[in-house]
Amino acid sequence: MLHTxxxxxxxxxxxxDSLGHIGVHxxxxxxxxxxxxxxxxxALCFFALLLEPGALRGIMQTRAFAIWGGVTLYLLFQSLWxxxxxxxxxxxxxxxxxxxxxxxxxxxxxxxLKGEPRIIRNTLTLGLAGLCVGVLHSVDLSALxxxxxxxxxxxxxxxxxxxxxxxxxxxxLLLTPPTPSLRLRHVLKLSTWCxxxxxxxxxxxTSQSRATWIAALIAIPVTLRVRxxxxxxxxxxxxxxxxxxxxxxxxxxxIGLNRQIILDRIMPDLAVVQSLSASRSVDTETPSSFGYRLxxxxxxxxxxxxxxxIGWGTSSTRRLIAESGRSxxxxxxxxxxxxxVHNGYLEILIRFGLLGAGIFLFSVVSLFRGFLxxxxxxxxxxxxxxxxxxxxxxxxxxxxxxxFQMTNPGxxxxxxxxxxxxxxxxxxxxxxxxxxxxPSTVLPxxxxxxxxx
Numbered sequence: 001m002l003h004t005x006x007x008x009x010x011x012x013x014x015x016x017d018s019l020g021h022i023g024v025h026x027x028x029x030x031x032x033x034x035x036x037x038x039x040x041x042x043a044l045c046f047f048a049l050l051l052e053p054g055a056l057r058g059i060m061q062t063r064a065f066a067i068w069g070g071v072t073l074y075l076l077f078q079s080l081w082x083x084x085x086x087x088x089x090x091x092x093x094x095x096x097x098x099x100x101x102x103x104x105x106x107x108x109x110x111x112x113l114k115g116e117p118r119i120i121r122n123t124l125t126l127g128l129a130g131l132c133v134g135v136l137h138s139v140d141l142s143a144l145x146x147x148x149x150x151x152x153x154x155x156x157x158x159x160x161x162x163x164x165x166x167x168x169x170x171x172x173l174l175l176t177p178p179t180p181s182l183r184l185r186h187v188l189k190l191s192t193w194c195x196x197x198x199x200x201x202x203x204x205x206t207s208q209s210r211a212t213w214i215a216a217l218i219a220i221p222v223t224l225r226v227r228x229x230x231x232x233x234x235x236x237x238x239x240x241x242x243x244x245x246x247x248x249x250x251x252x253x254x255i256g257l258n259r260q261i262i263l264d265r266i267m268p269d270l271a272v273v274q275s276l277s278a279s280r281s282v283d284t285e286t287p288s289s290f291g292y293r294l295x296x297x298x299x300x301x302x303x304x305x306x307x308x309x310i311g312w313g314t315s316s317t318r319r320l321i322a323e324s325g326r327s328x329x330x331x332x333x334x335x336x337x338x339x340x341v342h343n344g345y346l347e348i349l350i351r352f353g354l355l356g357a358g359i360f361l362f363s364v365v366s367l368f369r370g371f372l373x374x375x376x377x378x379x380x381x382x383x384x385x386x387x388x389x390x391x392x393x394x395x396x397x398x399x400x401x402x403x404f405q406m407t408n409p410g411x412x413x414x415x416x417x418x419x420x421x422x423x424x425x426x427x428x429x430x431x432x433x434x435x436x437x438x439p440s441t442v443l444p445x446x447x448x449x450x451x452x453x
Contacts, residue, residue: 016051019044021119024112028123031413032157032165033130038413045108052111059107063370064423067363068104074359075100075314078352082313089315096315099407106419113420115428117382120421124388127417128169132199135162144199147254149206152265160403161410163209164395166200167216168414170247171223171391173197175384197247205254208265211402215395223391227384265289293342293402295328296321300341304350311353317341320350344400371422379425389418 027041049055059065079093086093113119136144138155154162178190204212255262303312303320312320321329322337331338340347348357371377380386396414405411 012051013053016048016053016055020048020052020112023048024109024119024123025126027109027413028126028417029130031127031130031417032410033134035157035409035413038409042105042108045112049108049111055111058427059111062423062427064110064367064419064426065107067366068107071359071363072101072104074352074356078311078314078356081310082316085307085313086316086319089313089319093313093315096407100314102409102412103406103415105412105416106423109416110420110423110427113424115379115425117380117385120380120385120424121383124172124417127413128172128196131165131169132196135199135203139202144202147202147205147257149258149261151261152208153206155203157410158405158408159207160209160212160399161405161408161414163204163207163212164215164399164403165410165414166203166207167212167220167395168388168392169200170197170204170216171220171395172388173200174220174224174247175227175388198250201247201251201254205251205258208262209403210266211399214402215398218398219391219395222394223387227387292329292331292338296338296341297343297346299324299326299329300343300346300350304346304353307353308349309353310355311349311351314351317347317350340404342402342404344404344406347404347406367419368422370426375429376422376425379429380421385421389421392418 023041023044023046025041027038027045030038030041049059075097079090079097082093083090113123134156143149152159154160157165173193173196178193179186180190181187204216299321300317318337318339321339329338330336341350345357348360352360377386380389396418406415
């Protein structure tokens with residue numbers, strides 16, 4: 001039988017499109033419900049890419065793919081360099097490199113978002129729904145209703161990652177307040193909005209992540225204020241300041257209800273601060289989170305100064321800490337050596353040196369310059385998505401100064417949705433007039449797959 005591409009290609013494209021959308025929705029729903037499970041959705045998205053005509057070629061022609069290719073090469077070099085400094089550690093170095101490469105998942109996810117704010121909004125909503133289901137499955141309902149917790153927790157996630165997700169969800173909810181009305185549909189939306197807001201506040205407070213509290217208290221008011229001044233004077237935007245103050249009040253109330261456990265956690269940190277102000281030793285009888293961070297970051301700076309240009313290799317920080325044998329770097333609550341220096345920027349310097357930090361900074365700046373120049377900001381305006389991502393980035397930049405989660409699956413899914421959204425609208429420019437006078441980004445200005453060459 002003769003090959004009939006006109007009959008085969010459309011059915012293959014439809015199958016690819018169906019599998020891709022199932023994959024991206026599965027990825028979104030399980031991203032924070034069960035991080036190991038969301039790999040299934042990612043694999044389905046990649047398999048669908050292989051079926052869609054021209055998809056891989058289109059992605060490989062983008063600036064983002066070229067940049068990520070350069071990052072990949074440097075990470076592989078760092079694996080070899082780490083094996084040189086720590087002989088017989090190549091397997092460990094490559095495993096860690098593979099974890100870092102997970103930050104590039106936005107290249108796959110971005111294609112299936114198709115540059116459509118509706119699809120982007122739906123995937124974010126599914127991700128939030130999965131997070132809510134996961135927390136409700138893990139939390140004691142009596143503690144939830146009384147807004148009390150017995151210890152620091154992120155439930156099924158790390159505490160700092162859970163806190164960042166909760167703070168981001170709060171920003172998204174504030175940017176999309178429901179319409180007050182007695183209609184059943186509006187009443188259901190308002191009830192869901194309030195319940196989700198309460199659950200995210202509970203998650204933020206019980207995480208006891210001070211770095212996230214600081215990031216949220218800076219990023220959320222700044223984003224809402226700038227959006228209010230530059231955005232349209234709609235009824236929703238006029239409600240934002242009042243809603244923001246209301247949420248802050250509930251958050252402070254939640255902290256007050258848990259004041260004893262929070263004070264128990266903060267008091268050792270205050271003792272460290274007092275020791276520093278009095279120029280005394282930072283050693284305290286009670287283990288202090290801030291004290292651990294201070295000591296391990298001082299240690300990290302010392303080790304980075306030994307290899308300032310190219311660092312110690314992809315998998316090095318925990319090994320350096322363990323091999324030091326310093327008792328003050330032993331984490332008593334978990335009975336193990338500290339795994340990292342609790343500062344994402346210093347962690348990059350230690351592992352990859354100034355050269356690697358420069359490559360990462362250039363990559364991120366270049367990606368977001370493309371995001372702005374391609375008109376993606378305007379394309380994501382519907383539903384306040386641009387403001388959500390701007391606030392998310394500001395929060396993440398502040399938060400990373402006190403945490404390191406870059407190889408954590410939950411954080412990587414968070415990062416993937418931010419970058420994938422901008423990458424997607426650059427791939428599929430739905431408003432050609434925004435790019436008037438400039439050549440097409442990569443793909444034609446529609447949301448259909450490329451035909452076979």
